[in-house]
Amino acid sequence: MLAILKAREEADTLEVRELPLPKPGPGEVLVKMGAAGICYSDVMILKNKYKGRVPVPVPMIMGHEGAGVIAAVGEGVKNLKDGDKTGLIPLWGCGQCHHCANGNPNMCRSWRHLGITCDGTFAEYRVVPSFVPCKLPDGISMIDAAVLEPITLAVRTLEHVRPRVGDTVAIIGPGSIGMFHLQAFKSAGASIIIVIGLDQDAQRFEIAKQLGADYIVNASKEDVVTRVKELTDGLGCDIVVEASNHPSTVGQAIDLASAYGRVMLFGLYPEATISPLTLMRSGLSVTGDVAVTPAWYQRAIRWVQYKKVSAEPMITRTFRLEQAKEAFEAFYEGRSVKVLFEM
Ligand SMILES: [Zn+2]
Ligand SMILES: [Zn+2]
Incomplete structure (x- = not known):
């Protein structure tokens, strides 16, 4: 079977390799992967810029977003059977520690995470513990199933910022995270949603409009803070979501928030400058978080099942595993909102 690996410790050692078909042991299942998405953290891992709780092992099958169909079950597996369509919950905790006991395996110091601490989703087949694949209801496309993990990040945001009907929302960065948030806040009753990007995001702006963005602000052409203030009396x-992938927008996110505003940060940068005085004077809540929990994942399934959130409008083309280099280049180039492999 084909798989995409980070082959060695050096940066940029992307490799497509033929590997033996794995067999599920007791308590495990074999998943025939259907689709898997590239995430910014995959790029960070490939470039040796990712700082995790444990070093990233090599060689490692990359990828943590993905979905597939159960192809075989190991001894003792009762929750899944051949042919079940599943999304993969990419992480699990030790089950013993304080964080796991509190339902937060994403904070477990000995977590396992597909494509970060162990083999991931960019492969034709994967053997995983039987609690990793989550059986999906009918009517969810393989593409939407494959992006349930990033959609879960939008669930996580709403859990933190607790949107109220009529809230005004700014989303900095019209990438896939931004687009999932746009759809999520739309269905949560926001009054206006402003999507902020740059000249290079022209195509993404069109998709954002199609998905219901009320206003587009092009930071290459206008002063973002002035324009957003104009639009919000x-x-x-x-609510402000910072998902732009540039440290300068952290400060901007804070400047865009109203009094008692809630700001959610997604940037994976170690440094950015913010003004604590602004936080105090405006009574802001600024939140970050890591990865997903099974509880949030379940909510993401519902959003997708009832057509509130979907990746379909963002997918312009998909790639085969053997086109790994092309797919990563498409990701760097940024013309596709979401880069997906179909196996
Ligand atoms: Zn991700
Ligand atoms: Zn734990």
């Missing part, structure tokens, strides 16, 4: 936004 001088108040700024109740």
Whole structure:
């Protein structure tokens, strides 16, 4: 079977390799992968810029987003059977520690995470513990199933910022995370949603409009803070999501928030400058978080099942595993909103 690996410790050692078909042991299942998405953290791992809780092992099958169909079950597996369509919950905790006991395996110091601490989703087949694949209801496409993990990040945001009906929302960065948030806040009753990007995001702006963005602000052409204040009667936004992939937008996110605004940060950068005085004067709540929990994943399934959130409008083309280099180049180039492999 084909798989995409980070082959060695050096940066950029992307390799497509033929590997033996794995067999599920007791308590494990074999998943025939259907689709898997590239995430910014995959790129960080490939470039040796990812700082995790444990070093990333090599060689490692990359990828943590993905979905597939159960192809075989190991001894003792009762929750799944051949042919079940499943999304993969990419992480699990030790089950013993304080964080696991509190339902937060994403905070477990000895977590396992597909494509980060162990083999991931960019392969034709994967053997995983039987609690990793989550059986999906009918009517969810393989593409939407494959992006349930990043959609879960939008569930996580809403859990943190607790949107109220009529809230004004700014989303910095019209990438896939931004687009999932746009759809999520739309269905949560936001009054206006402002999507902020740059000249190079022209195509993404069109998709954002199609998905219901009320206003587009092009930071290459206009002053973002002035424009957002204009659009919100001088108040700024109740909720700001920073998902742009540039440290300068962290400060901007804070400047865009209204009094008692809630700001959710996605940037994976170690440094950015913010003003604590602004946080105090405006009574802001600034939140970050890591990865997903099974509880949030279940909510993401519902959003997708009931057509509230979907990746379909963002997918312009998909790649085969053997086109790994091309797919990563498409990701760097940034013209596709979401880069997906179909196996
Ligand atoms: Zn991700
Ligand atoms: Zn734990």
